[in-house]
Amino acid sequence: MKSLLDVVNEIDNFPYHGSKSYDQYVGRLWEFHLANDSRAHGYIPDFVVQAMPWNSDFRIDDSSDPRRVTLLKSSLTDANQAIADLLLSARGDKIFKCLNGWRNEEYRILGAKLDLKIERAGAGLFGITTTGVHMTVYTRSPDGEILLWVPKRSMTTKKNPGKLDSSVAGGVPAGVEPFECLVKEAAEEASLSPELTRLRAKATGCVMEYHVEDAGEGLLEPSVKFVYDMEIDRETVLQPADAEVEEFRLMTATEVQENIVAGNYKPMCVMVLIDFLIRHGILTIENEKDYSELVARTHRFLPFPLRPE
Amino acid sequence: MKSLLDVVNEIDNFPYHGSKSYDQYVGRLWEFHLANDSRAHGYIPDFVVQAMPWNSDFRIDDSSDPRRVTLLKSSLTDANQAIADLLLSARGDKIFKCLNGWRNEEYRILGAKLDLKIERAGAGLFGITTTGVHMTVYTRSPDGEILLWVPKRSMTTKKNPGKLDSSVAGGVPAGVEPFECLVKEAAEEASLSPELTRLRAKATGCVMEYHVEDAGEGLLEPSVKFVYDMEIDRETVLQPADAEVEEFRLMTATEVQENIVAGNYKPMCVMVLIDFLIRHGILTIENEKDYSELVARTHRFLPFPLRPE
Structure with missing residues (x-):
């Protein structure tokens, strides 16, 4: 079976300085x-x-x-x-x-x-660095276990049909603040009201990766994804609001992890989920052998400027 | 006034590949x-x-x-x-x-x-990579604002006298699991019972930096610091348990940030606090111009193996 690091190696596949290639x-x-x-x-x-x-x-x-x-x-x-x-x-x-x-x-x-x-x-x-927002919406079972809201993409959508995704995600267009973009995407993709997102969504950092399409032979896609968590009560239910998502399901962290290594997730959101599992103490240095490397790889220092000099 | 990135540049001062030097x-x-x-x-x-x-x-x-x-x-x-x-x-x-x-x-x-x-x-x-544990213990004001427990080191301690520090921190000795080391340090440094730490401390990732002593001329000190958060009620009070700490104080996130840029913190714990401020949504892309770079710099990919092949 693949490890999380194996999956990360496929996504963050621009070579690191010091590697042979x-x-x-x-x-x-x-x-x-x-x-x-x-x-x-x-x-x-x-x-x-x-x-x-x-x-x-x-x-x-x-x-x-x-x-x-x-x-x-x-x-x-x-x-x-x-x-x-x-x-x-x-x-x-x-x-x-x-x-x-x-x-x-x-x-x-x-x-x-x-x-x-x-x-x-x-x-x-x-090959410019693109900007996105990703939010993981979660609730807790009666005994406190984290349950994540996971959308399954429609089989008829062009990109990544049938794959699992971040609860809410989207690219940030020029001229739009990341948080405003998130509020809009949450309403459009998951039927979450702007009021709820503004009240409960919490910025927790960003994930940076350097992907090269076609296993290293294609276009170069460095990215910064601003990451948000939103804990909601068990009564609030996420619903698809457009044709891109087929359904939302609640999953345990273990199910999410199994789906990542099974290749059922859209690659672009895998790093966001690994970051979530680490920040919430589900992956630890005691249970994940590649813990420190996963932390470094999900927060890559990109070789391009992120803001004007 | 210094920016947080200015302070980070002094701590994570081993040059990056691609920089002139x-x-x-x-x-x-x-x-x-x-x-x-x-x-x-x-x-x-x-x-x-x-x-x-x-x-x-x-x-x-x-x-x-x-x-x-x-x-x-x-x-x-x-x-x-x-x-x-x-x-x-x-x-x-x-x-x-x-x-x-x-x-x-x-x-x-x-x-x-x-x-x-x-x-x-x-x-x-x-110049080997060293391992530490750092925990930020915090509570909330009646209106929900985060308040951090901040120790001030004794004026008579040899290293960093009078400086502010992580709530709990220490090096991880060979043969000891990081979490067990944390439980011990929490009792020895902050009088936190092992029962409370085991119950409430939450692993949230690690901070990696590459420091070179004497502004780049001295010994090389890459480090991995396993990071934990612990939220406690307002009745629990942290107390020094050895002579290294003079007192514990509750500080707002703003006070912590001011003390970081004023140079009042022990350099070794600055990255841990910046990571805390980012994970808790206190620093955001909208209020901190170096947000993405701070995330990358606090999670540096070190050029040495973190686990056996």
């Missing part, structure tokens, strides 16, 4: 840079750089080490327009499958000096 | 190795390698890159004896100030294949 792996990537900013904001795999219909708004420099792609526009309006134009052009040419999932919603480029935005479906093409 | 800094260090184990277990600064009275139990190899010190003894008894003999000899010669604080208590070398031990006062000379 690190130098070779990173050496094959391109850095994504913004005008007037010495810091990289993402890594782009070579197949994306080769396929993208770059125009003169970008400089493609394969003589630098590491190789880099630089957005040359330095004003807010021009830079945002350049990104949008490029992605629309790539979408029109049907070059990247990910752009089929166009959202008309944008992520902010975390750490950029300007308020720069990228269409969500295209964020992975630039 | 990393390669040069690490290039000046020696790796500490054990027999039949390809993984390094610590970094040793050059001044220690030059001053230590090495004997034939150790190989000093300055032609390898990085340079390394290897303990050659491969049996459990011989290896432990070799470490003990070396440190006793260095202590006799009064070479290192840290050995004046000889404890007659040992740390386990985390991640070693054998059950190897190093006298606590000498752990920093090999």
